Amino acid sequence: MVEKKGEKLGSILEPKIEPFVPRKGYDPRELRSWAKRTGFVSTFSGETERSVSGRRKLNERRNNNGNEGFGERSDLEKGILEKNESISPTIEIDPILGRTRKGGPEIEPVWNDGINGNENGSTNKNGPGFGANGPVMEQKTGDGDSGEEKVLICILMEMIQVMGMALVAKMICGLKDNPGYEASVAISHLRYITYNATESFKQRQILLPASNSSYLRISSIVPRNAVIFYGLQHYLSLAGSLIFIPLIVVPAMGGTDKDTATVISTMLLLSGVTTILHTYFGTRLPLVQGSSFVYLAPALAIMNSREFRNLTEHRFRHIMRELQGAIIVGSMFQCIMGFSGLMSLFLRFINPVVVAPTVAAMGFAFFSYGFPQAGACVEISLPEILLVLVFTLVPLSVVIIWAYAFFLTAGGAYNYKGCSPDIPSSNILIDACRKHAYTMKHCRTDVSNAMRTAAWVRIPYPLQWGIPIFRLRTSIIMIFVSLVASVESVGTYHTASMRINAKAPTPGIVSRGIGLEGFCSVLAGLWGSGTGSTTLTENMHTIDITKVASRKVVEVGAVFLILFSFIGKVGAILASIPQALAAAVLCFMWALVVALGLSTLQYTQTASFRNITIVGVSLFLGLSIPAYIQQYLPESSLILPSYLIPYSAASDGPVNTGLDFAINALLSLNMVVTLLIAFLLDNTVPGSKQERGVYIWSNAEDITTDPSSLSDYNLPSKVSRCFRWAKCLGVR
Numbered sequence: 001m002v003e004k005k006g007e008k009l010g011s012i013l014e015p016k017i018e019p020f021v022p023r024k025g026y027d028p029r030e031l032r033s034w035a036k037r038t039g040f041v042s043t044f045s046g047e048t049e050r051s052v053s054g055r056r057k058l059n060e061r062r063n064n065n066g067n068e069g070f071g072e073r074s075d076l077e078k079g080i081l082e083k084n085e086s087i088s089p090t091i092e093i094d095p096i097l098g099r100t101r102k103g104g105p106e107i108e109p110v111w112n113d114g115i116n117g118n119e120n121g122s123t124n125k126n127g128p129g130f131g132a133n134g135p136v137m138e139q140k141t142g143d144g145d146s147g148e149e150k151v152l153i154c155i156l157m158e159m160i161q162v163m164g165m166a167l168v169a170k171m172i173c174g175l176k177d178n179p180g181y182e183a184s185v186a187i188s189h190l191r192y193i194t195y196n197a198t199e200s201f202k203q204r205q206i207l208l209p210a211s212n213s214s215y216l217r218i219s220s221i222v223p224r225n226a227v228i229f230y231g232l233q234h235y236l237s238l239a240g241s242l243i244f245i246p247l248i249v250v251p252a253m254g255g256t257d258k259d260t261a262t263v264i265s266t267m268l269l270l271s272g273v274t275t276i277l278h279t280y281f282g283t284r285l286p287l288v289q290g291s292s293f294v295y296l297a298p299a300l301a302i303m304n305s306r307e308f309r310n311l312t313e314h315r316f317r318h319i320m321r322e323l324q325g326a327i328i329v330g331s332m333f334q335c336i337m338g339f340s341g342l343m344s345l346f347l348r349f350i351n352p353v354v355v356a357p358t359v360a361a362m363g364f365a366f367f368s369y370g371f372p373q374a375g376a377c378v379e380i381s382l383p384e385i386l387l388v389l390v391f392t393l394v395p396l397s398v399v400i401i402w403a404y405a406f407f408l409t410a411g412g413a414y415n416y417k418g419c420s421p422d423i424p425s426s427n428i429l430i431d432a433c434r435k436h437a438y439t440m441k442h443c444r445t446d447v448s449n450a451m452r453t454a455a456w457v458r459i460p461y462p463l464q465w466g467i468p469i470f471r472l473r474t475s476i477i478m479i480f481v482s483l484v485a486s487v488e489s490v491g492t493y494h495t496a497s498m499r500i501n502a503k504a505p506t507p508g509i510v511s512r513g514i515g516l517e518g519f520c521s522v523l524a525g526l527w528g529s530g531t532g533s534t535t536l537t538e539n540m541h542t543i544d545i546t547k548v549a550s551r552k553v554v555e556v557g558a559v560f561l562i563l564f565s566f567i568g569k570v571g572a573i574l575a576s577i578p579q580a581l582a583a584a585v586l587c588f589m590w591a592l593v594v595a596l597g598l599s600t601l602q603y604t605q606t607a608s609f610r611n612i613t614i615v616g617v618s619l620f621l622g623l624s625i626p627a628y629i630q631q632y633l634p635e636s637s638l639i640l641p642s643y644l645i646p647y648s649a650a651s652d653g654p655v656n657t658g659l660d661f662a663i664n665a666l667l668s669l670n671m672v673v674t675l676l677i678a679f680l681l682d683n684t685v686p687g688s689k690q691e692r693g694v695y696i697w698s699n700a701e702d703i704t705t706d707p708s709s710l711s712d713y714n715l716p717s718k719v720s721r722c723f724r725w726a727k728c729l730g731v732r
Helices: 009-013 034-038 052-065 197-203 224-236 239-243 245-252 257-281 293-303 315-339 342-349 352-364 370-391 394-410 431-443 472-499 507-527 539-546 551-565 568-575 579-603 609-630 642-652 660-667 670-682 700-705 707-713 717-722
Strands: 105-110 136-141 153-156 160-162 165-167 171-174 184-186 191-193 289-291 533-535
Touching: 224 239, 224 539, 224 551, 239 245, 239 257, 239 289, 239 394, 239 579, 245 257, 245 293, 245 579, 257 289, 257 507, 257 533, 257 551, 257 568, 289 507, 293 315, 293 352, 293 472, 293 579, 293 642, 293 660, 293 670, 315 342, 315 472, 315 507, 342 472, 342 507, 352 472, 352 579, 352 609, 352 670, 370 394, 370 431, 370 579, 370 642, 394 431, 394 579, 431 579, 472 507, 472 533, 472 539, 472 579, 472 660, 472 670, 507 533, 539 579, 551 568, 609 642, 609 660, 609 670, 642 660, 660 670
Parallel strands: none
Antiparallel strands: 105 136, 153 171, 160 165, 184 191, 289 533
């Protein structure tokens, strides 16, 4: 649902109730509410005093009397009260809430289709599995006692502990005719999110702060004039992840500016195609697929191996074909693991304590590249980082600083007497120019010739760089990297489903999504993007800042990416971004990955010494062990730039066996070492499920009892008919 212009969001969810008419002579201090008549006592309010001994006596009387009087006197928290028992908590009630009226309406939350609009109109009563169904308030005429209005009492409580896990501040609401009903109400103008306390104790479900009622839901119907705007906005906010990886990879492989433009166009095409495939046949969550930073570090390790250092002719194509073969093999392993249902079994060992340090280590892996590259032009990189933090939208800040760098270049800020930026550093004979070559290459806006060499129209095609090269040592590296990518995606699936108020998918649906990601990475290997395709962790940041979680919006934006990939000049423009500017953006993106990874710990007991120890040890060793491997430098450090030396450990590391290249490379990758340590510790160190914050996925019984609760994950009807046999993939 899209709110109309000028219409406040809160008004959409408010019931239309006629004004109350206050009764004359009413004393607000006199408690005539439902709370007094029923004896409701909030166990979370500090205002209500009830002694422990009194509770014990009450429990004894309950045990003696059984369930007598349950229909007449009920307690929301503890069950039933005696017929003649009256507990009057000392509560100050607002006169408006406390007054009564003859024949007034009763307000009752009815969890209908709400924003998304299920076709069958069924209600979702599965507690935390609130799906995309929004709350709708309905009026119900009640006959009441003595014509009094039945009042909805909402008592705000502070942070509580549910099965040992901290929940955000909630509101507990009770109704006279439904005393056992407990709901979690967002503290925001009657924006309700269904939450059944009994089911929560059973499933240990953690809900995120629910100020997200303004989001466009998965199946929201978006006006045609807005869907294009939302789609472009969604992908522009992800520009840092979609287009900046080739600016690092291609120059390190010895590629030209034209090659960089071609790889960018290829990535745009693959991102659009794989996103559409995922929204139709994967988990169907509105998540953008693209080239992930997961594959960047192993790609740098492979391309800086000893055998590639002395290549001069066709070095880029040879390394790209090597990467293609490794990505295809690793992705096929991920594909088999997902579509065979093995991922469903593996899920029980993947918990937030494993996901958080693993994703954080992905960002930490590039600290040696980030600011050392951006520092070449601090007058460009520092303002860029500042603007990204202020606007949170990467494209806007890039355009502003790019224009600023253009004026610096045109004004002669990077002109040095007798020096030309068009001459390669190896051919510079003047010592004075040699020290300025690095600055000119990274700061000037006119050093790229991509605009002059790129074609106007070019369609990326499979095997455009040649036949892939398959080797065992590089394939082993990518198999482990595909495991890291799967763990990252599992955390993103769960966080995304909670963030957009959808019920968590079943293990079969998660396995289906991982399998499709593997298939999409096979496509990336065939087309030659240099990296695999995964669900971008940065989706969470994008959903937060755009407030858009609509599948249709993501699909429309993906179509635009495909169209842009056919225009060669679009890739050429993006390839012309100064390297210092790109490095500054990547500093923010890598820091964002670290933050998003650590935010996964909100699903655990963050104060637990066990969890703190596991996360700390895995992160420290995940950074320290690769640092030890990387200290084995190549014979001549002048062969590689300083920021690429840490990635040369695969050929120069301490391990000398038949698979020394693969073992040294894996031990030099922060994310792989962190994953192995965190996985081992979390599954061996004793700890309760509540303490570990085990991910809670939906199960088949939820679909049986309420098919509409997981309707957002269902495959299209024609597709599901063909794959009904694949029950392990959540196909119904």
